[in-house]
Amino acid sequence: MAGRSNPSADAAAADKASTAGEAAPVAAGQVHADATRIGAMLAEIARIGPDATGGGISRISFTKDERTAHDLVSGWLKALGFTIKVDAIGNTIAERPGTVPGAPAIGVGSHLDSVPHGGRFDGIVGVVGAVEMARLFVENGVATRHPLRIVIFAGEEGARFGEPCVGSKAVAGNLGNRDLALMKDASGISLADALRAIGFDPRTVPTARWKPSEWAAFLELHIEQARVLEMTETPIGLVDTVSGSTRLRVELTGRADHSGGTPMDVRADALAAAAEVVLAAESLAKDSRNRGARLTVGRLDVHPNSITTIPGRVRFTIDVRDVDSDRQRQLAVEIVRRTRVLADRRGIGVETELIADTSPVVLPIWIREQSSKVCEELGIKYRVMTSGAGHDSQVVNAIVPAGMVFVPSKDGLSHVPGEWTSASDVARGVEVLYALANRLDGLLASLEGMEAGSSSAA
Ligand code: GLV
Ligand code: MN
Ligand code: MN
Numbered sequence: 001m002a003g004r005s006n007p008s009a010d011a012a013a014a015d016k017a018s019t020a021g022e023a024a025p026v027a028a029g030q031v032h033a034d035a036t037r038i039g040a041m042l043a044e045i046a047r048i049g050p051d052a053t054g055g056g057i058s059r060i061s062f063t064k065d066e067r068t069a070h071d072l073v074s075g076w077l078k079a080l081g082f083t084i085k086v087d088a089i090g091n092t093i094a095e096r097p098g099t100v101p102g103a104p105a106i107g108v109g110s111h112l113d114s115v116p117h118g119g120r121f122d123g124i125v126g127v128v129g130a131v132e133m134a135r136l137f138v139e140n141g142v143a144t145r146h147p148l149r150i151v152i153f154a155g156e157e158g159a160r161f162g163e164p165c166v167g168s169k170a171v172a173g174n175l176g177n178r179d180l181a182l183m184k185d186a187s188g189i190s191l192a193d194a195l196r197a198i199g200f201d202p203r204t205v206p207t208a209r210w211k212p213s214e215w216a217a218f219l220e221l222h223i224e225q226a227r228v229l230e231m232t233e234t235p236i237g238l239v240d241t242v243s244g245s246t247r248l249r250v251e252l253t254g255r256a257d258h259s260g261g262t263p264m265d266v267r268a269d270a271l272a273a274a275a276e277v278v279l280a281a282e283s284l285a286k287d288s289r290n291r292g293a294r295l296t297v298g299r300l301d302v303h304p305n306s307i308t309t310i311p312g313r314v315r316f317t318i319d320v321r322d323v324d325s326d327r328q329r330q331l332a333v334e335i336v337r338r339t340r341v342l343a344d345r346r347g348i349g350v351e352t353e354l355i356a357d358t359s360p361v362v363l364p365i366w367i368r369e370q371s372s373k374v375c376e377e378l379g380i381k382y383r384v385m386t387s388g389a390g391h392d393s394q395v396v397n398a399i400v401p402a403g404m405v406f407v408p409s410k411d412g413l414s415h416v417p418g419e420w421t422s423a424s425d426v427a428r429g430v431e432v433l434y435a436l437a438n439r440l441d442g443l444l445a446s447l448e449g450m451e452a453g454s455s456s457a458a
Contacts, residue, residue, distance in 0.1 A: 026142050031431065031435075037135070039423035048069045058117060059118075064198060074086075076131050087171070089167050091154050091167040092154075094149065096148045098147040098441075100145040100146070100445070103145055104214050105146055105214060105215055106144065106444075107151050107396075108218070108219045108433065110123045110152070112127055112152055113156055122389075123156055123157075125223050132430045133430050133434045163355065168392035170205055172398050177192075180195065216444045217367060218400045219367075219436060219437060220392065222391060222406055225388065226409065228412075229408035234382060236381070236382040236432055237383055238382055239363055240362065241363070242389075242393065243323050243389070246329060246332040248353065249316075250339060250350065252348050267310055269311055270303075278316075293331055300316040318335055321388065358395070363394070363397060364402070367402070374435040387406070
């Protein structure tokens with residue numbers, strides 16, 4: 001596959017590719033995704049892991065609920081004739097063979113886990129969209145030269161262990177056995193123990209690693225999780241850059257004491273110090289020199305958390321996101337430095353731990369160019385945009401060229417129960433995904449020198 005990730009070679013091959021793409025028995029623009037079917041799949045998955053109140057979803061990574069959701073979708077894909085495998089970290093990979101023996105696969109997928117009290121669409125849209133796309137191939141009798149692999153990644157959300165994209169990091173070879181023992185959730189359960197509890201053997205995780213030669217491209221449909229598409233009335237976003245994130249756990253230790261008996265000038269209040277850190281993080285991110293960076297303290301545990309006791313200890317997390325990898329790390333260093341300075345001033349002890357670090361990624365321009373062509377052919381307005389959230393695609397892109405297609409998020413909301421995207425918006429995304437998979441099948445076949453005409457009805 002020489003030249004596959006070389007934009008100029010790909011640009012030169014693009015015209016040939018569109019000829020190959022047209023060889024598909026049912027032209028992309030004539031194939032329509034079914035919004036009713038999409039809505040029904042979204043509703044069925046939303047029945048797994050609902051919150052008791054508030055209408056949100058807590059389908060947390062590496063739990064039985066996540067496995068139940070994978071099993072449900074596996075059943076749908078099996079019914080479409082796909083063969084199903086679950087790898088050692090819990091990624092589900094469903095395959096429909098291609099017509100050219102030994103050809104690398106085109107992968108399509110996303111994740112089914114959610115953050116605590118999250119929504120019904122983040123990740124789910126990419127999985128449901130991949131299933132609907134698979135149905136379009138099957139029901140229209142359209143074969144591909146490359147195998148189609150629908151991938152449901154395990155543990156994309158970093159909310160439980162701090163580390164995001166665990167399933168995709170395992171396939172990319174970025175996860176060691178040591179990491180599995182060291183990563184702990186808020187109750188002190190290691191990822192290794194969490195895996196054992198749902199029937200996996202953490203020692204086998206290295207077997208999940210993908211061979212790059214077995215993958216041609218990876219595509220992910222996802223909700224935007226911001227409001228640019230909605231505000232600009234644009235139905236499709238094509239992602240150029242995905243933000244990275246550096247995550248820290250901080251523990252401030254002061255002195256717990258009586259809230260009535262202790263004068264203000266002799267206190268060592270860990271929460272007052274933490275409040276200053278929260279504001280320091282906000283002001284760093286709002287500094288115009290750091291435009292585009294985002295810093296968030298999203299979790300804060302106060303001890304003893306009592307009305308009448310001065311907080312003696314506070315543990316919290318800081319999530320630093322940026323599309324600039326140097327600045328992302330510099331800001332993480334800077335917030336730790338500021339934390340130490342202000343804690344020293346208050347006589348508070350500081351411990352910090354780096355819990356996750358994922359680099360920002362520029363996705364391959366050639367996939368985006370092909371995606372633009374698809375949107376133009378389908379007459380769909382699109383815009384090229386960055387992703388503020390992290391995604392499995394940014395991780396697998398290290399070993400297989402990846403592309404991302406966004407659909408609008410109502411009011412830009414995400415990671416909350418109010419997250420919402422209409423089924424018809426998802427259906428439009430699926431039509432782009434279907435046409436793009438077809439187009440890449442043709443483009444890559446021509447680059448790989450595959451037999452013309454080897455695409456035929458299944
Ligand atoms: C994934 O949703 C993330 O936190 O970026
Ligand atoms: Mn997601
Ligand atoms: Mn998410």
